[in-house]
Amino acid sequence: MSPFMLGILILFISALLALALRREHEAASRVGAFGAMLGCAVATIPVLRAMAGAEIPSLILPWSMPCGSLIFRIDLLSALFLLPILLVSALGALYGLAYLRPYADRKPVGSLGRCWFWYNLLVAGMLLVCVSHNALMFLVAWELMSLASFFLVAFDDEKTEVRDSAWTYFIATHLGTAFIIALFLTMGVAAGSFDFADFHKATLGPGVMGVLFLFAVIGFGTKAGFMPFHVWLPEAHPVAPSHVSAVMSGVMIKTGIYGLLRMLMLMGHPPAWWGWTLIGIGLVSGVLGVLFALAQHDLKRLLAYHSVENIGIIAMGSGLGMLGISIGSPLLTTLGFAGALLHVINHALFKSLLFFGAGAVQHGAGTREMDHLGGLLKRLPLTGLFFLIGAVAISGLPPLNGFVSEFLIYLGAFHSGATLHGTAALSGVAVITGLALIGGLAAACFTKVFGTVFLGAPRTEHAAHAHECGILMWLPMLTLAALCAAIGLCAPLAANAMAPVVANMTGLAPEQTALAVTYAQWPLTGVVTAAVALLLALCLLALLRRRLLARRSVGATGTWDCGYARPTARMQYTSSSFAQPITDCFRMFLGTRTSLRAPGEPFPQQPGRLSTETPDIFIARFYRPLFSWITRPLSWTLNVQHGRVQLYVLYVALTLVALLIWALGWPQ
Amino acid sequence: MSSWIDGVMVVLILTNLALLGTSRITVCIRIIALQGVVLGTLPMLAGEEVTLRLALLTTATVLLKGVVFPWLLLRAMRKAEIQREVEPYVGYILSVMVGLLSLGGSVWLAQGLPLPGPMAGTLALPVALFMIFVGLFTICSRRKAISQILGYIVVENGMYAFGAVILDEVPTLVELGVLLDVFVAVFVMGVAIYHIRREFDHMDVDQLDTLKG
Numbered sequence: 001m002s003p004f005m006l007g008i009l010i011l012f013i014s015a016l017l018a019l020a021l022r023r024e025h026e027a028a029s030r031v032g033a034f035g036a037m038l039g040c041a042v043a044t045i046p047v048l049r050a051m052a053g054a055e056i057p058s059l060i061l062p063w064s065m066p067c068g069s070l071i072f073r074i075d076l077l078s079a080l081f082l083l084p085i086l087l088v089s090a091l092g093a094l095y096g097l098a099y100l101r102p103y104a105d106r107k108p109v110g111s112l113g114r115c116w117f118w119y120n121l122l123v124a125g126m127l128l129v130c131v132s133h134n135a136l137m138f139l140v141a142w143e144l145m146s147l148a149s150f151f152l153v154a155f156d157d158e159k160t161e162v163r164d165s166a167w168t169y170f171i172a173t174h175l176g177t178a179f180i181i182a183l184f185l186t187m188g189v190a191a192g193s194f195d196f197a198d199f200h201k202a203t204l205g206p207g208v209m210g211v212l213f214l215f216a217v218i219g220f221g222t223k224a225g226f227m228p229f230h231v232w233l234p235e236a237h238p239v240a241p242s243h244v245s246a247v248m249s250g251v252m253i254k255t256g257i258y259g260l261l262r263m264l265m266l267m268g269h270p271p272a273w274w275g276w277t278l279i280g281i282g283l284v285s286g287v288l289g290v291l292f293a294l295a296q297h298d299l300k301r302l303l304a305y306h307s308v309e310n311i312g313i314i315a316m317g318s319g320l321g322m323l324g325i326s327i328g329s330p331l332l333t334t335l336g337f338a339g340a341l342l343h344v345i346n347h348a349l350f351k352s353l354l355f356f357g358a359g360a361v362q363h364g365a366g367t368r369e370m371d372h373l374g375g376l377l378k379r380l381p382l383t384g385l386f387f388l389i390g391a392v393a394i395s396g397l398p399p400l401n402g403f404v405s406e407f408l409i410y411l412g413a414f415h416s417g418a419t420l421h422g423t424a425a426l427s428g429v430a431v432i433t434g435l436a437l438i439g440g441l442a443a444a445c446f447t448k449v450f451g452t453v454f455l456g457a458p459r460t461e462h463a464a465h466a467h468e469c470g471i472l473m474w475l476p477m478l479t480l481a482a483l484c485a486a487i488g489l490c491a492p493l494a495a496n497a498m499a500p501v502v503a504n505m506t507g508l509a510p511e512q513t514a515l516a517v518t519y520a521q522w523p524l525t526g527v528v529t530a531a532v533a534l535l536l537a538l539c540l541l542a543l544l545r546r547r548l549l550a551r552r553s554v555g556a557t558g559t560w561d562c563g564y565a566r567p568t569a570r571m572q573y574t575s576s577s578f579a580q581p582i583t584d585c586f587r588m589f590l591g592t593r594t595s596l597r598a599p600g601e602p603f604p605q606q607p608g609r610l611s612t613e614t615p616d617i618f619i620a621r622f623y624r625p626l627f628s629w630i631t632r633p634l635s636w637t638l639n640v641q642h643g644r645v646q647l648y649v650l651y652v653a654l655t656l657v658a659l660l661i662w663a664l665g666w667p668q
Numbered sequence: 669m670s671s672w673i674d675g676v677m678v679v680l681i682l683t684n685l686a687l688l689g690t691s692r693i694t695v696c697i698r699i700i701a702l703q704g705v706v707l708g709t710l711p712m713l714a715g716e717e718v719t720l721r722l723a724l725l726t727t728a729t730v731l732l733k734g735v736v737f738p739w740l741l742l743r744a745m746r747k748a749e750i751q752r753e754v755e756p757y758v759g760y761i762l763s764v765m766v767g768l769l770s771l772g773g774s775v776w777l778a779q780g781l782p783l784p785g786p787m788a789g790t791l792a793l794p795v796a797l798f799m800i801f802v803g804l805f806t807i808c809s810r811r812k813a814i815s816q817i818l819g820y821i822v823v824e825n826g827m828y829a830f831g832a833v834i835l836d837e838v839p840t841l842v843e844l845g846v847l848l849d850v851f852v853a854v855f856v857m858g859v860a861i862y863h864i865r866r867e868f869d870h871m872d873v874d875q876l877d878t879l880k881g
Contacts, residue, residue: 645816646757646808653804664780 007043015120022113032116036093084348091476096243098472122148176222224256237304242359250352278319286312295614334516335412338498343405357387365466399531401487704733744858799826
């Protein structure tokens with residue numbers, strides 16, 4: 001445990017140093033980034049040992065709070081979440097070093113130092129969240145993480161839209177935390193201690209437990225991005241610096257999943273409807289997440305909606321797992337949770353890879369508006385290649401890692417559909433249908449992204465003069481892409497590795513979970529072998545093409561040359577026109593607003609215009625009316641807040657006197 | 669012993685009323701200094717015998733409240749070039765009336781709180797309450813930020829008076845800790861006043877409402 005705490009100490013110290021050195025951009029950035037990488041590297045040692053099966057002794061510190069002990073522990077579940085956090089945070093620091101450099105001239109003095117200060121605090125917060133086994137310490141770490149990420153989102157705070165997005169995130173995350181506090185208080189008071197280890201002593205009725213379960217889903221789901229609590233993701237992720245988006249989207253939202261799983265395992269034997277609720281939320285998040293992603297024009301906003309989708313997949317897996325515990329099926333439990341947990345790692349890898357790629361595009365071309373890009377594969381070959389790998393992985397195609405975890409969930413769902421009876425069998429059908437729909441739509445969405453951004457001809461000057469990023473930026477992408485491929489190619493091993501984690505988490509016997517994942521071995525081996533064969537065949541074909549073309553000249557010519565006198569790059573398919581057939585199908589969910597001004601007469605004087613916009617349906621139809629309904633009766637309280645310090649003190653004084661008189665009784 | 673304590677209490681009441689009726693800030697600061705010196709002797713009077721601990725505490729309190737605070741405040745005034753008027757919302761005569769009323773109220777309230785032990789008959793509790801009320805009233809009714817500091821010190825003095833008389837075995841560490849807190853608070857507020865003055869070209873607290881969101 002002590003190397004882990006040393007790592008956190010390094011993070012804190014480097015954060016303070018970066019803040020102290022903020023007048024020197026370069027020095028502050030170096031101290032911050034290298035501190036983050038060193039801290040992560042040191043903290044990785046005990047995490048790897050825990051993953052390898054070693055027992056890491058808990059660190060119990062004395063503290064004078066009357067609510068349990070200050071206890072830090074790395075068990076397998078923590079270790080599984082810590083691994084991606086450490087990896088992505090370290091890579092993000094390396095990437096951020098180069099990514100933030102252009103901001104040094106644009107931003108006021110000191111902003112880079114502050115950025116690194118919050119970044120390292122965010123990393124430390126995430127690490128502490130995953131090892132705190134006391135509710136109070138957990139909340140402190142949780143708050144550290146939330147505040148640090150809030151300040152990182154608000155990095156470009158001179159822009160109004162950035163400030164608005166940051167406030168949305170701030171309010172959303174604190175509303176979620178309120179539910180978590182209510183959950184912890186109820187559990188802690190009932191159990192008589194705020195140590196997680198004692199929470200199982202709480203004996204509450206099934207009704208109260210049900211409410212607590214919903215609190216956990218809302219509280220942790222807000223951080224994780226469950227629909228309909230996801231509204232902050234598409235706001236906050238696009239405006240944050242790209243390495244921060246990668247860390248937030250790749251690993252920070254996973255702490256919500258971690259908290260949810262940790263709590264669910266302490267809440268006793270779950271009734272079946274808990275599993276159903278998670279599956280339902282997963283289906284809604286997954287399908288609507290990918291649909292909204294399809295309708296976006298902003299590259300990073302699109303990726304943010306894909307986070308919602310992938311969190312949905314994780315929720316579906318967890319839902320199957322919970323259902324498995326509820327009906328006592330070790331196979332369903334293991335496959336569901338193994339899929340969900342593996343998807344946590346996988347999503348961390350490919351989502352941060354994609355955000356790094358999007359950052360490189362923004363860095364190189366100066367915009368993340370997809371319809372202003374195009375043809376970037378020629379100017380940014382490395383970024384394009386890595387982005388393609390990430391895109392294939394997130395679409396869940398073999399032989400990359402996204403496929404493996406989704407396959408485990410599929411397998412669990414097939415099992416429940418084929419062998420269970422009654423309503424439980426329906427869960428399998430629902431999950432299979434949902435996953436299939438999500439997979440198809442995700443593949444369509446990333447075809448759109450890759451086609452619009454990297455293929456074709458540049459649509460604007462920005463795209464035409466884009467430049468490739470430096471080694472500091474592509475090295476993290478290379479690492480992540482290699483890991484995506486490695487997990488995909490070692491799929492049977494990756495599935496096996498989840499078995500002890502699930503056993504540790506659910507309390508099943510390790511033999512049972514190990515047996516359950518063996519069901520996945522043969523199909524996975526087969527798929528991987530076939531995929532490798534296919535890849536080899538593709539390589540051979542590429543070699544053959546090269547041989548055949550070796551002695552001929554290859555020229556480039558205009559794509560849209562069929563009789564047009566003046567073809568322009570803007571005639572290419574845009575991102576919205578590519579997605580239109582699908583978005584039209586789902587118009588009732590999306591509510592896309594189209595404004596069209598068609599060119600009129602045969603020789604139009606005015607150019608025509610078409611723009612589409614897909615605002616988030618939950619903000620427009622649910623949150624905005626809700627909040628205005630709450631604000632209206634409360635607005636009179638603004639009269640109390642008038643800014644006069646003297647009167648504020650008067651309130652305090654009058655309250656004190658009233659309390660004094662009340663407490664003493666009316667003296668005779 | 670208790671007659672001495674009551675004597676000190678009377679001095680405290682008089683200084684408070686004088687504070688409410690004074691228009692000049694420098695005079696207010698001097699009154700507070702006098703109050704601090706008198707207050708500093710309280711633990712000595714309340715204790716059974718004179719120990720080293722008591723002597724040290726008395727010295728520290730008298731030095732801080734009687735010398736250091738007034739010096740800090742006068743310095744802050746000089747640096748911020750503050751006008752010498754207190755600028756009250758509530759007039760001086762009316763302020764003194766309110767003071768007298770709150771004195772009556774404190775005595776009345778204190779009847780509901782009978783003190784145990786030898787201090788039962790003293791004025792300590794009503795005076796402590798009275799000082800807290802006067803301090804809060806000063807904060808509410810004066811416009812300048814420096815008056816808020818004065819009010820804060822009076823509130824703190826009230827609590828100190830109560831503690832010094834009632835709890836004769838408060839750990840030294842706690843007392844020193846409280847003293848240090850107050851010192852830091854006064855110091856910080858002195859600096860803050862200077863900065864408010866520099867940024868806004870005045871130090872009227874009522875104009876800080878332009879900062880509210």
